[in-house]
Amino acid sequence: MGEFIIIHKAIALSHASQCLIYLLIDIKPQKSMTGIEYAIALLLSNTAIAVLALLLLIFQSFLPFNPSDLGIPTYDKIEAL
Structure with missing residues (x-):
């Protein structure tokens, strides 16, 4: 209950x-969305999330809860993956 x-x-x-x-x-x-409006909304929301993820990676050394003191990832570390 x-x-x-x-x-x-x-x-x-x-x-x-x-x-x-x-x-x-x-x-x-x-009001329902047209196909074009839906595609634009999808692209804009995905772009906003990508920008947020990029900002998190760039500023991760300044953010709290970073016990291993990770800095900005470099290209050689990204290519190794």
Whole structure:
């Protein structure tokens, strides 16, 4: 019984945050995407993730939880893989 209440509250919170995001960036969930719009959204999201991964690699020596003091990877280490 308690698990059902927790799951129900989590779903309600998720829906509320989704509605807020839709409102902030002006998304209309009733309108479907065309193939071109979907492809553009896919490319943009993958590009954003790639840039984030690159930034994590570049700044990993400054980030916390780096116990082995890893720096920026060099090309010779990448080619060895």
